[in-house]
Amino acid sequence: MQYTLLALSSPSDGQCLLTAARVAEAIIGKGHRLDTVFFSDAATTVGLATLSMPQDEIAVQRQWQRLAADHAVELVLCVASAMQRGVVGVDELPSDSELHPTLAEGFRIGGLGQLVAATHAADRVLTFGG
Amino acid sequence: MAKKSVLFILQHAPLGASLARAGIDTVLAYAAFDQPVSVLFSGAGVLQLAPGADCQRVGRRDLRRMIDSMPLYDIDAVFADAAALSAYGISGNLPPFVEAVESNAIRQLHERSDHILSF
Numbered sequence: 001m002q003y004t005l006l007a008l009s010s011p012s013d014g015q016c017l018l019t020a021a022r023v024a025e026a027i028i029g030k031g032h033r034l035d036t037v038f039f040s041d042a043a044t045t046v047g048l049a050t051l052s053m054p055q056d057e058i059a060v061q062r063q064w065q066r067l068a069a070d071h072a073v074e075l076v077l078c079v080a081s082a083m084q085r086g087v088v089g090v091d092e093l094p095s096d097s098e099l100h101p102t103l104a105e106g107f108r109i110g111g112l113g114q115l116v117a118a119t120h121a122a123d124r125v126l127t128f129g130g
Numbered sequence: 131m132a133k134k135s136v137l138f139i140l141q142h143a144p145l146g147a148s149l150a151r152a153g154i155d156t157v158l159a160y161a162a163f164d165q166p167v168s169v170l171f172s173g174a175g176v177l178q179l180a181p182g183a184d185c186q187r188v189g190r191r192d193l194r195r196m197i198d199s200m201p202l203y204d205i206d207a208v209f210a211d212a213a214a215l216s217a218y219g220i221s222g223n224l225p226p227f228v229e230a231v232e233s234n235a236i237r238q239l240h241e242r243s244d245h246i247l248s249f
Contacts, residue, residue: 006247008149041152041249081152112159119245120134120165130141130149130248 002033004122006115009129010042011053011060017046020128021063028071036118037064039107040078043129047077047107048087065106076110076118077103135166137243141173144185144193150178153249154196161203168207169200170239171228176214181223201227211236 005024009016020037027034039046046061053059068075082103083092089103103109119125138157142149153175160167171179178193186192200208212230215221224230231239240246 008152008249040156041149078152080155081148084148112156113163115156116160116163116165119136119247122245125245125247127246127248130139130153 001123002035002121003027004115004118004125005034005037005128006119006125006130007037007039007043007046007128008041011046011051013042016129017043017060018058018063020126021060021067023126023128024067024073028067028073034071034073035121036074036076036114038076038078038110038115038118040081040112040115042081042085044077044082044087045085047075047082047104047109048085049102049104051104061104065104068106075107076114077107078115079109079111082109133164133166134244135168135242136160136245136247137239138167138169139246139248140169140171140175140178141248143174143177145188145190149249150175150193151191154178154193156247156249157205158196158199158203161200161205167205168209168239168243169205170209170211170231170236172211172214172236174214174218176210176218176220179210179215179224179228180218180220198225200225209235209239
């Protein structure tokens with residue numbers, strides 16, 4: 001079965017994004033397909049390169065990066081939500097900008113069209129943090 | 131491939147957090163991509179329909195104007211949970227395309243949608 005996940009809550013706001021990462025692991029572990037996780041609204045800060053969680057908590061960003069690296073899951077941040085929160089890749093900065101990209105490794109910035117395509121392709125869509 | 135119907139459940143108040151706005155943006159994006167969508171305002175989300183809730187006065191985009199544009203995107207299945215409307219004291223002045231529905235109709239809405247996204 002093909003799954004798509006939509007994550008909405010901030011990585012620093014409760015355990016929601018950790019739960020979503022565990023569910024993602026379980027989906028893949030059970031032999032289902034998970035191609036895309038779409039992060040919108042406050043969840044886009046999970047892709048901020050400078051994100052740093054307290055040492056006694058699980059590093060949620062790393063969980064997602066590992067998932068992307070090990071299982072080729074695409075982690076897409078909604079461009080509008082990401083930019084409002086200072087998460088930008090090279091493509092979102094003007095070419096003459098003196099600012100640096102803030103997008104963490106393993107994440108991509110994309111439009112809502114990618115969420116539309118991912119839900120269209122999915123048998124099941126799960127929302128986390130709505 | 132057959133199109134999949136998506137039900138959006140919008141359950142957050144228009145101000146105080148950005149989720150309400152993110153929900154409406156997503157609904158309009160699906161419609162712009164020609165996807166069949168239905169929308170259910172429930173819980174505190176019905177406050178998005180309250181008359182006189184002008185987000186611009188506090189420097190945020192007027193959500194109600196975005197909601198009012200739904201018919202222009204060919205979104206014609208827009209519902210509000212009647213129990214929530216009554217709990218929040220919203221009685222008239224809903225946008226004309228919004229239909230108040232009881233729990234039975236809400237259950238049917240869930241059942242006939244391929245996917246449910248909640249904001």
